Amino acid sequence: MVDFDALRHKAKDFIDKNEDKIDKGVDKAADAAGKRFGHDGQIDKAADKIKDFTGDRDEPEHRG
Numbered sequence: 001m002v003d004f005d006a007l008r009h010k011a012k013d014f015i016d017k018n019e020d021k022i023d024k025g026v027d028k029a030a031d032a033a034g035k036r037f038g039h040d041g042q043i044d045k046a047a048d049k050i051k052d053f054t055g056d057r058d059e060p061e062h063r064g
Contacts, residue, residue: 019054026050 030047
């Protein structure tokens with residue numbers, strides 16, 4: 001059986017150790033999507049929501 005609590009802790013540790021790399025990747029993907037599809041405002045909003053989970057933003061309620 002899978003220990004989801006342990007898996008969640010491993011994922012959080014990975015994110016905490018690699019926040020800057022994850023955020024750079026999100027920004028790069030958002031830029032590429034914006035160039036390809038337009039809708040820059042919507043894409044930027046989605047990228048910001050993703051970065052909320054990595055701790056790059058000042059919204060700690062998303063972490064946990």
